[in-house]
Amino acid sequence: MDIHQTRTWVRSIAAAMDQHKDHLTQLDSAIGDADHGVNMQRGFTAVVAALDGYEPAGVGDVLVKTGTTLISKVGGAAGPLYGTFFRATGKQLTGPVADAEQLAAAFDAGLAGVQKLGAAVLGDKTMVDALAPALEAFGAAARAGEDEATAAEKAAAAAETGAKDTIPLQARKGRASYLGSRSIGHQDPGATSAALIFRTLAEVLKP
Amino acid sequence: MDIHQTRTWVRSIAAAMDQHKDHLTQLDSAIGDADHGVNMQRGFTAVVAALDGYEPAGVGDVLVKTGTTLISKVGGAAGPLYGTFFRATGKQLTGPVADAEQLAAAFDAGLAGVQKLGAAVLGDKTMVDALAPALEAFGAAARAGEDEATAAEKAAAAAETGAKDTIPLQARKGRASYLGSRSIGHQDPGATSAALIFRTLAEVLKP
Amino acid sequence: MKKLINSPDTVLDDALAGVAAAHPTLKVDLEARIITRAGGPSVGKVALISGGGSGHEPLHGGFVGPGMLHAACPGEVFTSPVPDQMLAAAQAADGGAGVVFVVKNYTGDVLNFEMAAELAGDDGIEVATVLVDDDVAVKDSTWTAGRRGTGATVFVEKIAGALAEQGADLASVAEIGRRVNAASRSFAVALSPCTTPAAGKPGFELAEDEMEVGVGIHGEPGRSREKLEPAAAIVARSLDAIFADQPLAAGEETIVMVNGLGGTPLIELYVAYADVAKYFAERGVRIARNLVGNYITSLEMAGASFTVCKADEQMLALWDAPVNTPALRWGA
Amino acid sequence: MKKLINSPDTVLDDALAGVAAAHPTLKVDLEARIITRAGGPSVGKVALISGGGSGHEPLHGGFVGPGMLHAACPGEVFTSPVPDQMLAAAQAADGGAGVVFVVKNYTGDVLNFEMAAELAGDDGIEVATVLVDDDVAVKDSTWTAGRRGTGATVFVEKIAGALAEQGADLASVAEIGRRVNAASRSFAVALSPCTTPAAGKPGFELAEDEMEVGVGIHGEPGRSREKLEPAAAIVARSLDAIFADQPLAAGEETIVMVNGLGGTPLIELYVAYADVAKYFAERGVRIARNLVGNYITSLEMAGASFTVCKADEQMLALWDAPVNTPALRWGA
Ligand SMILES: Nc1ncnc2c1ncn2[C@@H]1O[C@H](COP(=O)(O)OP(=O)(O)O)[C@@H](O)[C@H]1O
Ligand SMILES: Nc1ncnc2c1ncn2[C@@H]1O[C@H](COP(=O)(O)OP(=O)(O)O)[C@@H](O)[C@H]1O
Ligand SMILES: [Mg+2]
Ligand SMILES: [Mg+2]
Ligand SMILES: [Mg+2]
Ligand SMILES: [Mg+2]
Incomplete structure (x- = not known):
């Protein structure tokens, strides 16, 4: 993945958030406070603006800028968490391109940042439930020598499964946890946006 | 009309207001503030309580007590106006019974009190539009030598017509006047309660 | 209808009990249904009294206190209060210098306050009335009962209340109230x-x-x-x-x-x-x-x-004067 | 949806413009989206700073002023503010004695304030945090993010704000805030x-x-x-x-x-x-x-x-201390 593709990825995420804003907000209204779609859209719109005219030295710069902007513009739980994900990922990628293995390691650092900050583990019904399986699939593909396009495709599928699999879970973190057992039966909005982010990556990297 | 009949009349008004509370409130909600039924019911419930154990010396005492209680308990426009109507009527009736002519003169004094206080004339879309034709009919019957039962029946019919005839009028007094031409097409709540009062009188006096 | 109440019939009495419990600076007569200052009348000073249907809170009870009203008469919800309340308020609040009735221009309020003014007069209390009619939505003409009294009531009560607090006489307090309404x-x-x-x-x-x-x-x-x-x-x-x-x-x-x-x-x-x-x-x-x-x-x-x-300058100065009520408080 | 707004996207900015216009005692930085005291920082005194999603007004902007908050950071409606706001608030409000962040216990608020505390620390500003978690509707257990912060925020801001006004040091101000929350x-x-x-x-x-x-x-x-x-x-x-x-x-x-x-x-x-x-x-x-x-x-x-x-007695005394904010004012 080169700098241009990275930019395209982030821009495509912005487009995806625009498109899925209402769906994400609707999911968040079932078990949260009905703002996740708006938050993500606001954040990535700001990211696109921030990248405009920005001259990154490497792939990582794009992602660090993305993360920093998310932290500055989103607020809520998703702002610091996604911000940290992109920042921590970007910090690992110093070169002008990143191959599948480099990306896998960087994403892992991103997830570690999210978990350090938010303390969510797999099964807590959060974005981690989409991110973790996505990165596992990505890593496995990379280790198996697949290219980043294939790895991203597998990650996207795993993220989507992970997001769907949050439905039967009871939330243990974030606002949804206040519902207790009433959070069961609803898909987590953050896991859903995480799946969108990896679906977008797969589309951008598709040869 | 003797003291007992007068008491019965006032008690029957209370029953009628109970029964028609919602209708009066509904009329008042169209061109007022949706409280006329409640106001009248609250007032006459208090009147019934006030008359309990009260020993009047004459017909007028019952009516003065009724008026005084209405003034003390109703509030709004209807409280002072109906209160004055009953007080001013009652003040004319010093004896233990009142015949049709005495009643006619007393009611006229009641209406004069209402008009002095509220300054409404015929056609302003107020209780006056029911009271005035009612008293005219009552007086004409009395002057023609009819008994009070017949006079009251004619007054009730005239009041009902008067109340209906407020529908096409534009209000010039009270809360309904704020609607301007939008008050047209609705029956005045105060005229409607006035018609109820005279219908009740006719029923009580019916031989 | 969803309301945080116990019964439609007891809303006013229940709320008055709450006002009584919440505000030690106020005295609530649950029987007479009036709210007065806990300190009683201000001897030698004009007392401002207002009232109207309930449901407009904090108006008027929330404006009782030093620098503003001496008493409020809350009617049933959206129904003007009765003369008995206003008379009781006048009796409780009169400090010997007379009372000003601040009346919003609705037929019901006007008639009931008129009757109360008569009763209070019979009782030896001097009464002046300030009629508030500020609502320009109603065109004042022969076709209406005149303009309604709305937001200006708050201004009249604050500014006339401040002048009363300073010891001005009945005519002056009523006059500034009328000037504020006119403005x-x-x-x-x-x-x-x-x-x-x-x-x-x-x-x-x-x-x-x-x-x-x-x-x-x-x-x-x-x-x-x-x-x-x-x-x-x-x-x-x-x-x-x-x-x-x-x-x-x-x-x-x-x-x-x-x-x-x-x-x-x-x-x-x-x-x-x-x-x-x-x-x-x-x-x-x-x-x-x-x-x-x-x-x-x-x-x-x-x-x-x-x-x-x-x-004008006098109004602004009186606006800035200390006021200590549940709903409006500064300088105190 | 019926709202008195110009556009869903501009509600916060429009409202802040209104706050700026309405309250000369406040300074509103429309760019940084913070509300501070017009008088600037109180030199040598601890500054209380709070913030959270908008839509809870008067909280928090309405509680900025002598005796209570030094600064408020309003987020988008129902969305916690971002660290940049809290950092800007800390920089604008710090009088050299450090700042106390009053944080309602929601994941978003906690994380954003945490990041801001780090940034402010890097900037040489001493930060203490008081976490408010008073809502007993949420059972505190391994199954939740802990109790939510709600009404006690007002108490914490008033009482800790009063102690800060008296010149207490950072640890003491934070400590009374935590005690109020715990109580x-x-x-x-x-x-x-x-x-x-x-x-x-x-x-x-x-x-x-x-x-x-x-x-x-x-x-x-x-x-x-x-x-x-x-x-x-x-x-x-x-x-x-x-x-x-x-x-x-x-x-x-x-x-x-x-x-x-x-x-x-x-x-x-x-x-x-x-x-x-x-x-x-x-x-x-x-x-x-x-x-x-x-x-x-x-x-x-x-x-x-x-x-x-x-x-306790100290809390009551601090409660009674003068406060002069748009939404809570007495003794001033
Ligand atoms: N502690 C946490 N760790 C990881 N993700 C979390 C945590 N808390 C919440 N989230 C994620 O954040 C999402 C909600 O984001 P958002 O609605 O934008 O913020 P908020 O909950 O503050 O309104 C949740 O759906 C969940 O996936
Ligand atoms: N000036 C007036 N003269 C005679 N009747 C009037 C006058 N103003 C109002 N009314 C009568 O009062 C009725 C409304 O009474 P009510 O609803 O109890 O009082 P309010 O208008 O104060 O809510 C009107 O329907 C009308 O018949
Ligand atoms: Mg949310
Ligand atoms: Mg009415
Ligand atoms: Mg009414
Ligand atoms: Mg939120």
């Missing part, structure tokens, strides 16, 4: 209706995209029903009506209130106030003082009213 | 939902005869959904939950708030307060101070929240 104009727009506990149904209906322009404080219909507009347009419409009735020149000073009707979040009132400030700035008219919040409400009605008082 | 419990019941401008639809649905028991300030569902009850039963339910969590013995002193969620008429809050006073009286627990009104709202949600703080 004030109001206009209100409702986004949703309200329901009195006794009626159980909304006083009027509004479609999802409609607003009632020029609405009264009991939800009486106003000038027209229109499609819902952005805040800036609602503000412009309301202030246009006010300025048309009382033109204000550049450099003139005003007191402005953006008042919530009860169900409108404060954040929206601030949105509206920004538009108000812009409207005034564009015309060079100064907002010397302002109030933004719920001061004269209509139960849970959504919407706002706008009140503008063309204020 | 406070809240519980809320919603009669109707609310709609964020961005979502355009109610956050939840309630049938005409239902209420949400234990609702959160963003309309998060609470403990259960029940049939609508009379005020006395709602009060008993709420206070039972509070007393179960923190038993109060006869003779103990409290500060009690009956807070409107935004769409509830003040008259209904007084009805509820009467029932609250009765509940306390029956148990011999004293209400030494009270607030009845809209202090921490959820847009136009109907309902009320109840907050009880078991207050």
Whole structure:
């Protein structure tokens, strides 16, 4: 993945958030406070603006800028968490391109940042439930020598499964946890946006 | 009309207001503030309580007590106006019974009190539009030598017509006047309660 | 109807019990249904007394205290109080210098206060009346009972109350009250209706995209029903009506209130106030003082009213004078 | 959705412009989105800073002023603010004695304030954090993100703000804030939902005869959904939950708030307060101070929240200390 593709990825995420804003907000209204779609859209719109005219030295710069902007513009739980994900990922990628293995390691650092900050583990019904399986699939593909396009495709599928699999879970973190057992039966909005982010990556990297 | 009949009349008004509370409130909600039924019911419930154990010396005492209680308990426009109507009527009736002519003169004094206080004339879309034709009919019957039962029946019919005839009028007094031409097409709540009062009188006096 | 009440019949008595429990600075006579200052009458000073239907809180009970009202007479919800209340209030509040009745111009209020003034006069209490009629939504003509009294009531009570506190005589207190009313104009727009506990149904209906322009404080219909507009347009419409009735020149000073009707979040009132400030700035008219919040409400009605008082120096000075009431407090 | 706004996207900025225009005692940085005292930092004194999603007005901007907050950071409606705002607030408000962040316990608020504390630390500003988590509707367990911060925020801001005003050091101000939080419990019941401008639809649905028991300030569902009850039963339910969590013995002193969620008429809050006073009286627990009104709202949600703080003498004395903010003012 080169700098241009990275930019395209982030821009495509912005487009995806625009498109899925209402769906994400609707999911968040079932078990949260009905703002996740708006938050993500606001954040990535700001990211696109921030990248405009920005001259990154490497792939990582794009992602660090993305993360920093998310932290500055989103607020809520998703702002610091996604911000940290992109920042921590970007910090690992110093070169002008990143191959599948480099990306896998960087994403892992991103997830570690999210978990350090938010303390969510797999099964807590959060974005981690989409991110973790996505990165596992990505890593496995990379280790198996697949290219980043294939790895991203597998990650996207795993993220989507992970997001769907949050439905039967009871939330243990974030606002949804206040519902207790009433959070069961609803898909987590953050896991859903995480799946969108990896679906977008797969589309951008598709040869 | 003797003291007992007068008491019965006032008690029957209370029953009628109970029964028609919602209708009066509904009329008042169209061109007022949706409280006329409640106001009248609250007032006459208090009147019934006030008359309990009260020993009047004459017909007028019952009516003065009724008026005084209405003034003390109703509030709004209807409280002072109906209160004055009953007080001013009652003040004319010093004896233990009142015949049709005495009643006619007393009611006229009641209406004069209402008009002095509220300054409404015929056609302003107020209780006056029911009271005035009612008293005219009552007086004409009395002057023609009819008994009070017949006079009251004619007054009730005239009041009902008067109340209906407020529908096409534009209000010039009270809360309904704020609607301007939008008050047209609705029956005045105060005229409607006035018609109820005279219908009740006719029923009580019916031989 | 969803209300935090125990029964439609006991709302007023229950609320008065709550006021009594909450405010040690007030004395609530549950029997006579009046709210007075806990300290009793101010000997030698004029006492301001107001009242009206309940459901407009904090008006009037929330404005009882040093620097403002001496007593309030709350009627049933949306029904003017009865003369007995006003008489009891006059008796409880008169400090020997007479009382001023601040009366909003509704037939019911006017008639009941008139009767009370007579009774109080019989009782040897000097009474002056200030009639508040500031609502420009109602065109004053032979076709109406005259303008309604709305937001200016708060200004009259604050400013006349301050003068009374300073020991001015009955005529002077009534006079400044009348001057404030004469200098004030109001206009209100409702986004949703309200329901009195006794009626159980909304006083009027509004479609999802409609607003009632020029609405009264009991939800009486106003000038027209229109499609819902952005805040800036609602503000412009309301202030246009006010300025048309009382033109204000550049450099003139005003007191402005953006008042919530009860169900409108404060954040929206601030949105509206920004538009108000812009409207005034564009015309060079100064907002010397302002109030933004719920001061004269209509139960849970959504919407706002706008009140503008063309204020002279005396009014501004009296506005700034200390006031210590549950709903308005400064300098104390 | 019917709102007095210009556009869902500009609500916060428009409202901040309104706050700026309305309150000369406040300084509003529209760029940085912070509200500070017009007088600037208090040299040598600790500065209290709070923030959170908007839509809860007057919280927090309405509590900026002498005796209470030094700065407020309003986020988008129902979305916690970003670290940049808190950093800017810390920089603008620090008088050299450090800043206290008053943070309501929501994941978003906690994370953003955490990041801001780091940034402020890098900037040489000493930061202490007081986490508010008073809502007993949420059982604190491994299954939740912990109790939510609600009404006690007002108490923490008032009391810690008063101590800061007296010149106490950072540790002491933070300590009293934590003690107030530890001594406070809240519980809320919603009669109707609310709609964020961005979502355009109610956050939840309630049938005409239902209420949400234990609702959160963003309309998060609470403990259960029940049939609508009379005020006395709602009060008993709420206070039972509070007393179960923190038993109060006869003779103990409290500060009690009956807070409107935004769409509830003040008259209904007084009805509820009467029932609250009765509940306390029956148990011999004293209400030494009270607030009845809209202090921490959820847009136009109907309902009320109840907050009880078991207050010691120091807390009561600090409660009574002068405060001069748009929404809370006495002694000044
Ligand atoms: N502690 C946490 N760790 C990881 N993700 C979390 C955590 N708390 C919340 N989230 C994620 O954040 C999402 C909600 O984001 P958003 O609605 O934007 O913020 P808020 O909850 O503050 O309104 C949840 O759906 C969940 O996936
Ligand atoms: N000036 C007046 N003279 C005579 N009747 C009047 C006058 N003003 C109002 N009314 C009557 O009072 C009725 C309304 O009474 P009510 O609803 O109880 O009082 P309010 O208008 O104060 O709510 C009107 O329908 C009308 O018949
Ligand atoms: Mg959310
Ligand atoms: Mg009426
Ligand atoms: Mg009425
Ligand atoms: Mg949120």
